[in-house]
Amino acid sequence: IANYMVFHPFTSLTFWGSTLADYGVSYLFILYLYEKFGGAPLISALVQEQANGIEGIENTLAAFGYSDTFDEIFDDWTIANYLDDTRVNDRYGYNTLDIGTIDSWGYSIEYALQNFWGIDPFEVPIGFYSSWFFGSPQPYTAHYYRFGGQPTLRTALDGDDTAGNPAYSGTYEWYSDAEAWAWRSFYQTFTIPAGGATLNFYTFYEIEEDWDYGYVEVYDHDTGEWYTLDDPxxxxxVFPDEYEACMVDYVAHGQDNPNTPDGREPTDYEDAGRWHAFTGYSGDWILVSMDLSPFAGHTIDLYFTTWQDGAFTLQMMYVDDISIPEIGFFDDVEAGEDGWTSTGWYVTDGIWDNNWEATLIESLWQPTARYPNPERWHARKLLGEMHMLVDNATESGEITDIPTTPAESRRTQVLIVxxxxxxxxxxxxxxxxxN
Structure with missing residues (x-):
């Protein structure tokens, strides 16, 4: 919990980053569901729910008669993580832990803002990009901006309309998608001429280094053998370099993916001396060229494949502009699947809509038996909240007429984005x- 309090600007609720803060944010959200939405029976049902992520949570809530959406709960939960105060609204705090006490090693979001990440705009006008301080956040990462002691204010937000990885050329590309224990391919059959051939394609990948992989497989119809291809x-x-795309010929952490058939696990290829794969980060679209001459005169199935373990996941792999010049084959993916068969990959423009939201809360520091002194200002009582109306077309919005909060008033405004x-x-x- 303490790690999440400190590193909340970099920690998404819906993306597992394998840090202590990820454990903290996950624990807090499940505890929040436990306290506010049905206790142990709901959590047990959530574990048994077949759908994952947001869908699984909303399915479980609906089965228990709740109409709350995930976003509505997330909004209340972000306020609870800052205030942890149930005096005004039970939704805005916890009952079974006290943030700011030994439960969180004394840390709170307010303390982190004052001592680690505080961007206190005591002079206005002021404007800044999130990337200047926290980097560009992933979805469901809560950023808190505190301010006070100002005359009546206006705050405005303008977020990126979209996010993603556009195609290398044209509009469309193949995308593997990403999921725990995913094993996905798209493939097509080719006959390689007697003089050999070369496979060319562009790829962009962001793959968990040394745990997940993207690679090109060949099934040789003439020999019945499986191979993975190298780009010479x-x-x-030996160790993937985040600044240079490279291929590995080893499996750093051998695991069996329950969705991968025998003989096609990465460790099977490694044991046969036939393992070549991408892992880590390509940095941008890169051109890959692979020799098909070993299959000269043969008929082959050519697979683009991704393999994932059961935990942390990144974007995985995109492919565009596939060609085998010697047989006159070129596919820029603009015609869709067009002869390929897919088992999980899909054709996309690589662009996803964003959905920015912001809430402004005003709170008052009040000494309590738990927090008699103002050093860390944990004891904050909610005075009011305002939700920003964000235009879905422009991903921009504003809140006007924010009341003045003189320094001696012990009141603070916090914008949650x-x-x-x-x-x-x-x-x-x-x-x-x-102003």
């Missing part, structure tokens, strides 16, 4: 304060 012009790396989108890609936003 791309370096083979997040992107409520069902993807895992980062996006930026601009926020400003004016």
């Amino acid at each position: 012009g791309m370096p083979t790396c 997040s992107n409520r989108s069902d993807h895992i890609i980062t996006a930026d936003y601009w926020v400003e304060l004016t």
Whole structure:
């Protein structure tokens, strides 16, 4: 919990980043569901619900008679994580832990804002991009901006309309998608001429380094053997370099994916000396060239495949502009699947809509038995809240006539900003304060 309090600006609720803060944010949200929406029976049903993520939570809530949406709960939960105060509204705090006490090692979001990430705009007008301070957040990452001691204010938000990875050329590309234990391919049958051939394609990938993989498989109809292909012009790396695309010929962490058939696991290829794969980050679209001459005169099935373990996941892999010049084959994906068979990959423009939201809360520090002194200002009582109306077309909005909060009043305004989108890609936003 303490890690999430400190590193909340970099921690998404819906993306597992394998840090202590990810454990903290997950625990807090499940605890919140437990306290506010049905206790142990609901959590048990959630574990048994077949759908994952947001869909699974909303399905479970509906089965228990709740009409609350995930976004509505997320909004209340972000306020609860800051205030942890149930005096005005039970939704805005916890009953079974006290943020700011030993339960969170004394840390709170308010304390983190004052001592780590505070962007206190005591002079206006002021404006800034989120990337200047916290980087570009993933969806369902809550950013908090505190301010006070100002005359009546206006705050405005303008977020990126979309996020994603556009096609290398044209409009469309193949995308693997990403999911725990996913094993996905798209493939097509080719006859390789006697003189050999070369497979060329462009790819962009962001793959969990040394845990997940993207690769090209070949099934040789003439021999009944399976292979993965190497790009001889791309370096083979011992450790993937985030600044240089490379291919690996080892499996760092051997695991069996329950969805992968025997003989086609990465470890099977490695044992046969036939393992070549992408992992890590390509940095941008890169051109890949692979020699098909070993299959000269043969009929082959050519697969683009991704393999994932059961935990952390990144975007995985995109493919565009596939060609085998020697047989006159070129596919820029503009015609859709067009002869390919897919088992999970799909054709997309690579662009996802964003859904920015912002809530302004005003709180008052009041000494309590738990917090008699103002050093950390944990004891905050909600005085009011205002929800920004964000235009879905422009992803922009504003809140006007924010009341003055003189310094001696012990009142503070906090703007909570997040992107409520069902993807895992980062996006930026601009926020400003004016009189």
